[in-house]
Amino acid sequence: MAEAIKVPTMAEYMAEGKKPEVLFWVGCAGSFDDRAKKITKAFVKILSNAGVDYAVLGTEEGCTGDPAKRAGNEFLFQMQAAQNIEVLNGYEIEKIVTACPHCFNTIKNEYPELGGNYKVMHHTQFLKSLLEEGKLKVEGGKFKGKRITFHDPCYLGRANNEYEAPRDLLRKLEVELVEMKNCKKKGLCCGAGGGQMFKEPEPGNKDVNVLRTEQAMETKPDMIAAGCPFCNTMMTDGVKSKNKEGEIEVMDVAEMIAQADEL
């Protein structure tokens, strides 16, 4: 995973008078958070390896407004939405893929009414479609036979009823997929949603991410697979709080595919 990949921007495409097939919406975590940037890079490697015609907005992208909306700041949300929709519509974007379920949910469900209509896919859905089109080959490789549990992101699962795309990809990696007692529709939140990522939790007897990590650890996994940069952070912290960081790795499904394919 040495050489940096040239990531095309929409502005560059525009300058050449071209339009990419799909826009990769990176999101704030994917752009700035050190852990999440690894997911971004892994995903970009898969895209370029599969020959996907994509571009990013780069400096023209801004927060979708999800944390603001869910914290109750509808003004800020709609301002962010309006700015983003103006940019997206300016580039005549039709299809968007993102590795963040919060961006995915917001753009897919809440932007249309504000004038932003796009086909929006979560990166696991997109990777699955690449697989089906034969553009992507996924083989077990280093993950074959590993015991892995998948943590459902609320905004991919319950919020949008997508439970199978990430699991299908994991099955392709020939892992031993084990489910937590709370999974899919009954999945327990990692504790980051609704703006919680950016504040201290209210007083209680445990942190939500620790409880979720305990549930994951009950399955005795080699790894915890995630599909959301915030869940990833929360679960990584949870594993650390249990002093298991040397034993249980938390990885995004895209990272696993990139590694399995030795990208």
Place this chain on the structure above:
Amino acid sequence: MALLGQILFVIALVFGFGFFARNVKKLVRNIRLGKEIDRNDKPKERFANMARVALGQSKMVKRPIAGFLHIVVYVGFVIINIEVLEIIIDGIFGTHRIFSFLGTTYDVLIGSFEVLAFLVFLGVVIFWIRRNVVRIKRFWANEMTGWPKNDANNILYFEMILMVFFLLMNAADFQLQTLGADHYASEAGIVGSFPISQFLVPLIDGLSISTLIIVERTAWWLHILGILFFLNYLYYSKHLHILLAFPNTYYAKLKPQGEFDNLEAVKKEVELMMDPNADPFAAPDASAEAEEPEKFGASDVQDLNWVQLLNSYTCTECGRCTSECPANQTGKKLSPRKIMMDTRDRLEEVGVNIDTNKGEFKEDGKQLLNDYITKEELWACTTCNACVEACPIGIDPLSIILEMRRYLVMEESAAPNELNIAMGNIENNGAPWPYNQMDRLNWAEEK
């Protein structure tokens, strides 16, 4: 004498149903205190949802034991109530088992009512044991003290008593028919079949016909009066769900759970801000000035929409939402069930206020926010939708939490400080963290 009974019966019926109608009127009035929201779209999908979730109990069985027992009680109650129709006709006209002309069909009906009554009794006893002996955690949460706790048990006692009277009535009736008592005996022989109550006959064996008649009449009266009482108990109880589960599932949100509504009032303001041609110095048009500026979010029940208020009356306080809530499971104060109970309690209080002040709400210095629901509860929510998913009858506590957060943030600027910082960052540099917008693509250069 018989005529007196008939007259008393009609009076009881009129009072029972009259009082119930009054309660329904009050219920509808209170629900209509909520804001308008259009939930009349896609009637087909809505009917299907109601059929599946309310009629079909599809979400009840997600917890198989409670779900199975609930179906027994639910089916039992609905079907046994067919018998009430006969009781009412018999009561008004002084007849005896008016539907007995149905012959074998009648025997099958009465027989199956008896079996169901027995199963309902059994189910309710198990419910009582789960609640009071096994002490299932969700029934013993903080908000389940006082009235909510008593209410839950009252309902179970009621149902037990109703079923006992129903079976006792049949037992006495069976015995009277066997003894050939006047008015009871029929030329067709024994009408109805009594697979369960026959076992109660030994209890009343040897009683004279006149005593038996007293037993039968007492059980008959208490059964029907019990039903009328129960009907009127509903309004004061969590048991309203037996009626409201149907409209509640019909009017439930059909959109993806993750989709939160975009506030209309904000939309207009943002459009104005984004419009390069808007004149910021333009005089506001006269009609707009007369209007009260819209309040953002909810601090009291009147700020919620009517579906949210309907939700609060429909809540059965089963606590499945709370037991699935990540905040509650980790010891935070938030309990989605309490959000619903508080909303209903406050709405009731507002309703009583309106009643005592001749149809006009008089400011009482209280509101849903702080007096019922604290900020600490509201800020503990992760918006994960587990409560919404868990509810067996389509209640959405999350929408109320969000509406109240909107009030806190947009009317009171009362968000926790760290959230204010994150929101300030979003406003200034397009990300919740203080990174420069211009650095957004730096990751592409990094190895």
